[in-house]
Amino acid sequence: xxxxxxxxxxxxxxxxxxxxxxxxxxxxxxxxxxxxxxxxxxxxxxxxxxxxxxxxxxxxxxxxxxxxxxxxxxxxxxxxxxxxxxxxxxxxxxxxxxxxxxxxxxxxxxxxxxxxxxxxxxxxxxxxxxxxxxxxxxxxxxxxxxxxxxxxxxxxxxxxxxxxxxxxxxxxxxxxxxxxxxxxxxxxxxxxxxxxxxxxxxxxxxxxxxxxxxxxxxxxxxxxxxxxxxxxxxxxxxxxxxxxxxxxxxxxxxxxxxxxxxxxxxxxxxxxxxxxxxxxxxxxxxxxxxxxxxxxxxxxxxxxxxxxxxxxxxxxxxxxxxxxxxxxxxxxxxxxxxxxxxxxxxxxxxxxxxxxxxx
Amino acid sequence: xxxxxxxxxxxxxxxxxxxxxxxxxxxxxxxxxxxxxxxxxxxxxxxxxxxxxxxxxxxxxxxxxxxxxxxxxxxxxxxxxxxxxxxxxxxxxxxxxxxxxxxxxxxxxxxxxxxxxxxxxxxxxxxxxxxxxxxxxxxxxxxxxxxxxxxxxxxxxxxxxxxxxxxxxxxxxxxxxxxxxxxxxxxxxxxxxxxxxxxxxxxxxxxxxxxxxxxxxxxxxxxxxxxxxxxxxxxxxxxxxxxxxxxxxxxxxxxxxxxxxxxxxxxxxxxxxxxxxxxxxxxxxxxxxxxxxxxxxxxxxxxxxxxxxxxxxxxxxxxxxxxxxxxxxxxxxxxxxxxxxxxxxxxxxxxxxxxxxxx
Numbered sequence: 107x108x109x110x111x112x113x114x115x116x117x118x119x120x121x122x123x124x125x126x127x128x129x130x131x132x133x134x135x136x137x138x139x140x141x142x143x144x145x146x147x148x149x150x151x152x153x154x155x156x157x158x159x160x161x162x163x164x165x166x167x168x169x170x171x172x173x174x175x176x177x178x179x180x181x182x183x184x185x186x187x188x189x190x191x192x193x194x195x196x197x198x199x200x201x202x203x204x205x206x207x208x209x210x211x212x213x214x215x216x217x218x219x220x221x222x223x224x225x226x227x228x229x230x231x232x233x234x235x236x237x238x239x240x241x242x243x244x245x246x247x248x249x250x251x252x253x254x255x256x257x258x259x260x261x262x263x264x265x266x267x268x269x270x271x272x273x274x275x276x277x278x279x280x281x282x283x284x285x286x287x288x289x290x291x292x293x294x295x296x297x298x299x300x301x302x303x304x305x306x307x308x309x310x311x312x313x314x315x316x317x318x319x320x321x322x323x324x325x326x327x328x329x330x331x332x333x334x335x336x337x338x339x340x341x342x343x344x345x346x347x348x349x350x351x352x353x354x355x356x357x358x359x360x361x362x363x364x365x366x367x368x369x370x371x372x373x374x375x376x377x378x379x380x381x382x383x384x385x386x387x388x389x390x391x392x393x394x395x396x397x398x399x400x401x402x403x404x405x406x407x408x409x410x411x412x413x414x415x416x417x418x419x420x421x422x423x424x425x426x427x428x429x430x431x432x433x434x435x436x437x438x439x440x441x442x443x444x445x446x447x448x449x450x451x452x453x454x455x456x457x458x459x460x461x462x463x464x465x
Numbered sequence: 466x467x468x469x470x471x472x473x474x475x476x477x478x479x480x481x482x483x484x485x486x487x488x489x490x491x492x493x494x495x496x497x498x499x500x501x502x503x504x505x506x507x508x509x510x511x512x513x514x515x516x517x518x519x520x521x522x523x524x525x526x527x528x529x530x531x532x533x534x535x536x537x538x539x540x541x542x543x544x545x546x547x548x549x550x551x552x553x554x555x556x557x558x559x560x561x562x563x564x565x566x567x568x569x570x571x572x573x574x575x576x577x578x579x580x581x582x583x584x585x586x587x588x589x590x591x592x593x594x595x596x597x598x599x600x601x602x603x604x605x606x607x608x609x610x611x612x613x614x615x616x617x618x619x620x621x622x623x624x625x626x627x628x629x630x631x632x633x634x635x636x637x638x639x640x641x642x643x644x645x646x647x648x649x650x651x652x653x654x655x656x657x658x659x660x661x662x663x664x665x666x667x668x669x670x671x672x673x674x675x676x677x678x679x680x681x682x683x684x685x686x687x688x689x690x691x692x693x694x695x696x697x698x699x700x701x702x703x704x705x706x707x708x709x710x711x712x713x714x715x716x717x718x719x720x721x722x723x724x725x726x727x728x729x730x731x732x733x734x735x736x737x738x739x740x741x742x743x744x745x746x747x748x749x750x751x752x753x754x755x756x757x758x759x760x761x762x763x764x765x766x767x768x769x770x771x772x773x774x775x776x777x778x779x780x781x782x783x784x785x786x787x788x789x790x791x792x793x794x795x796x797x798x799x800x801x802x803x804x805x806x807x808x809x810x811x812x813x814x815x816x817x818x819x820x821x822x823x824x
Contacts, residue, residue, distance in 0.1 A: 123543055124550050125672035129792070130765065130785030170823040180819040184482055189812025191483050197810070198803045274701065313484035313822065406489065423800070424783055427488030433488070440799040441782070444557045451556070453548025460539040463531040 107141030107397045109257065111148075113270040115140035118147070121454040125463070135445035137398065142371050142397050147449040149371055153230065154201040154439050155272050156281035156432045157363060158185055158192060159210035159240070159265070161355035163288040164246035165330070170291045170323045171312060175243075178287050179212035185285070185431075186220050192431035193233065194281055199282060199439040203233040208261060209355035211243040220249040224318035225271035239265040244354050247292060247330040251337070251351045252356075258350035258358050265362025266369070272302055273370035279439065280367045281402070282360045283432020290407060293383040295330045295352040300386040301416045305331065306407030310379070313428075321368060345390035352386070360384035364391060366389065368398035375442060377435040378405035389417055400442060402435030403427055437465050466500030466756045467707035470507075477506070480813040484822070488608035490779055494759065494804035499669075501756050506808040510732055512589065513560040513798050515791045516722060517544055517551060517636040517641035518624070520568035520598070520714035521603035522647040524689070529650045529682045530671060534602075537646050544644070544790075545592050546578050551642055551790035552592065555681050558798040560640060562592040566625060567620060568714035570602040584630035603713050606654060606689040610696070610710045617665050617709035617717045624721025625728070632729035638798065639726045640761070641719045642791020643739040649766060650682060652742040654689045654711040656768040659745040660775045664690065667768030669738070672787075704749035712746065719743035723752065727757035734801060736794040737764035737787065741772035748776055759801060761794030762786055 115137040127133065139148040160182050166175050185191045185205045196203050197442040204225060207214065214235070217384055220296055222234035239262045242398035244252035253261075272280055290312040297308045305327040331425055334351040338344075349358055361384040367374035368388075376399055388395045401414050414421060422438040455462050474496040479485055486492065498507040519541050543549045544564045555562050563584060566573065573594070581593035585800050603611035612620075631639055649671040656667045664686040670679055693710040697703075708717055720743040726733035727747075735744055735758055747754045757818045760773050763780035765787040775778060781797040814821050 123540070123548065124788050128672065128786065128788040129550065130768060130787070132784060132786070132796075143782070174820055174823070177820055180817070181482070184812055184817045184819060187812070187817065189482065189817050191481070191488065191807060191811055194806050194810045195803050198799060198806050250564055294621065313487065335473075422784065425491060425781065425800075428489070429483050429487040436490075437800060440557060441784075441796060444554050444796060447553050447557050448550060451548075451553045452550055453546070458539070458543045458546065458548050460493075460543060461533055461536055464533070 108144035110139055111144050111146050112141040114146035115449060118449055121460050122452040123455055123460050129448060132445040132448060134437055135442060136449040139373055139446055142373060149278060149444055151279035151442055151446055153277055154279040154281060155204060155277040156192060156196055156201050156283050157204045157206055157268060157435055158283040158374055158432055159206045159287055159356035159359045160285040162243035162286055163212040163292055163354050164244050165248055165291050165326060166288040167246050168248055168326045171288045172315060173287045173313060175287050176212045178285055179210050179214055181285050182210060182214055186235060188233060190431060191433045195433055195436040199436050201436055201439060204228045205233055206233045206359060207235060207237045207239050208359045209239040209241055209243055212393055225268045228274050245294060247352045248326050252353055253350050253355065255346060255350045258346050261355050261358030262362035263276065265326060265359035266366035269363045269366025270370060273372045278372060279442065280372055280374045281379045281432050281435045282363050283377050284356050284430050286356050289354055289356065289380050291326060292352060292354040292357065294409045295327045295378045296332055296357060296383040296386060297413050298327060299348050300390065301412055301440060303412050309410050310407035310409060317401040345387050345435060349387050357384045359364040360389035364399060365395050368395035373400055374398050375400045375402040375435040375438055377402055377432045378430055379407040379410040380430060382410045385417055386413055402438035405434065407413060437455045467503035467789065470503050470505045470573035471496055471500040474808060476806055481811040482814055482817050488807060490808060491804040494801060495808040498574050498732055498805055501732060507681060507805055508637060510638035510801055510805055512636055513638040513640060514563060514636040515551060515555055515560050515642050515795055516563050516565055517629060517642040517644055517791055518565045518567045518715035518718045519644040521570040521601050521602035521645055522651055522713050524607055524650050524685060525647040526605050527607055527685045529685055530647045531674060532646045532672060535571045535612050536645050537644055538569050538573055540644050541569060541573055545594060549790060550788055551795060554792055554795040558795050559796060560795055561587060561589040563587045564592055564594045565718060566596045567718045568598040568600055568602055583794060584627045585634050588805045605652060606711045607685050611712055612662060612709050612714065614705060614709045617705050620714050620717030621721035624718035628722045628725025629729060632731045633660035637731060638801065639731055639733045640791050640794045641722050641740045642736050643715050643789050645713060645715055646717065648713055648739050650685060651711065651713040651716065652738045653768045654686045655716060655742040655745060656772050657686060657690055658707050658711055659749065660771055662771050667771050669766035669768060704746050708746050716743045716746065720746035723758060724754050725749040727754035732759055733757050734759045734761040734794040734797055736761055736791045737789055738766040738769040739789060742770045744776055745772055761797035
């Protein structure tokens with residue numbers, strides 16, 4: 107972050123017609139975005155685009171989710187038809203939706219005009235799909251690595267490229283969303299691996315499972331972690347090894363998407379526990395990438411709060427959401443825009459002729 | 466609230482393509498608004514109007530605020546010029562701003578076109594002022610009642626009328642904002658009187674005072690409460706007596722504004738501790754008025770959380786804001802719109818061809 111832009115934003119906040127600090131977290135957001143842009147005030151973070159990275163998980167075979175794997179592909183169709191929650195919320199927030207096939211198992215039946223060549227080929231009004239799967243679904247992390255190191259790197263590179271294309275197309279805020287049945291299991295394993303937390307404290311109920319199923323899920327996460335520790339004892343802290351071993355294909359693409367946004371100094375609003383787990387990968391690879399990250403919301407998944415604390419990010423929306431897709435992050439976009447608008451548009455004590463408080 | 470509309474909204478939420486309950490508080494908001502409207506889905510809560518009720522407080526003489534009393538009038542001028550935080554945030558949320566002089570002490574210097582005859586005479590783009598002061602500032606509540614019972618009733622009636630005019634003008638969501646140096650002192654006293662809380666637990670730092678000044682402020686609230694108890698022993702629970710004794714002129718108008726919104730079945734988004742205190746008055750007069758109320762945010766003022774708990778309202782935004790003006794509530798408007806849009810626009814499992822989870 108640019109120190110002089112940070113300081114200019116702090117000074118400007120102190121001159122605006124309000125008690126010092128009275129806009130709380132919004133003030134911090136505006137200061138961080140000035141630091142990211144290297145200028146005060148920072149540019150309006152509009153228009154925004156949300157990329158929903160969809161992939162399947164081999165660990166689904168362990169019975170960690172009550173939903174069949176076909177639902178990943180069915181929800182991709184729902185995103186493209188505009189009927190999912192993220193579509194509704196993106197329309198409200200004025201954000202374009204792009205869906206990325208990062209590794210869906212079930213064959214996708216696509217309408218002719220639904221496929222985009224790349225992320226420069228998307229339209230604000232009509233969600234389209236970018237085909238970027240390096241394989242169809244990950245392997246079962248409780249048995250073997252999710253993917254090869256090379257597949258992880260190719261998926262990371264795809265996410266970086268998509269962010270760069272969206273930035274080049276004029277999008278001034280990016281949102282990382284996700285879809286993938288069983289992806290909270292891989293997320294919990296990544297979070298446990300990166301933060302050293304016990305699996306029981308970072309594994310949640312996902313889309314809704316009972317206590318017995320939750321105990322089983324925690325056990326699967328433990329097995330995956332133990333397997334990784336046994337196999338990766340030569341490079342225990344290599345972020346790409348951890349990602350390839352216990353992550354998912356969408357985690358790899360989202361981690362790359364974060365790196366790409368940061369490289370272009372475009373703010374990226376993270377959604378829930380999947381993006382949080384991916385952000386741990388990105389931050390381990392390039393800590394400065396966190397300058398571009400805003401936590402859109404705090405998910406009901408317990409691992410998400412652990413990831414946010416590890417990353418030092420303050421969530422903007424806290425409404426017990428646990429849907430994924432980017433929904434919580436899209437909801438936060440108007441708050442991010444408002445934070446910047448305050449710095450750009452509010453009157454100062456001097457210009458408005460308002461008396462300051464006695465000290 | 467209409468029971469069949471509530472049930473229809475709950476049923477519809479269960480059919481939408483998402484795990485049950487995955488949209489958390491947004492689902493509750495959509496169900497409550499269906500109950501308020503008496504129809505499912507409820508209407509889009511747009512356009513919105515924020516009314517900023519400004520008034521001064523005699524208790525300012527006790528040194529409870531570091532800001533001079535003229536700032537109330539100076540901020541009214543700032544609202545009318547469009548430079549205050551609430552103006553910036555209202556532009557982002559697409560809400561019209563109307564300023565109500567509910568009892569400002571310092572004479573207002575108004576541009577010719579700044580005065581509106583009534584609330585049917587406002588414009589979305591240009592904030593205007595409605596002159597509705599029944600007196601210039603309240604009396605010092607630590608010494609005598611803030612106002613007469615008749616003045617409280619006339620102020621309540623003004624708020625009711627303004628809400629009715631905005632509803633008749635086509636506004637489908639209202640926001641109650643406030644301005645008034647020293648108004649957190651009257652708010653704390655009202656909250657203590659209605660909830661039975663100790664003054665120390667509901668009195669905050671307002672716009673920013675140190676520990677010694679805070680102790681003094683708590684003492685002033687205690688004196689005001691003791692005076693009221695001594696004087697009002699014949700009608701200790703009469704809400705209008707409590708309001709007239711320890712409230713403020715803007716509290717009275719905001720309480721009326723809430724009643725008027727509820728009477729027209731228009732949702733009203735409450736801002737911070739001042740609106741929360743006024744909502745205690747409104748709820749004591751007509752408990753059903755709470756059906757129309759949404760808590761826009763949770764203020765950093767401790768009395769606000771106490772008021773919200775007493776009212777049973779869940780705040781939508783929780784970002785350590787403590788500015789007033791309606792700022793936190795205006796920030797919540799996109800969340801309220803999104804909650805309704807989900808119910809109106811999302812696909813169902815049936816129509817989208819998405820498989821439901823196994824039970």
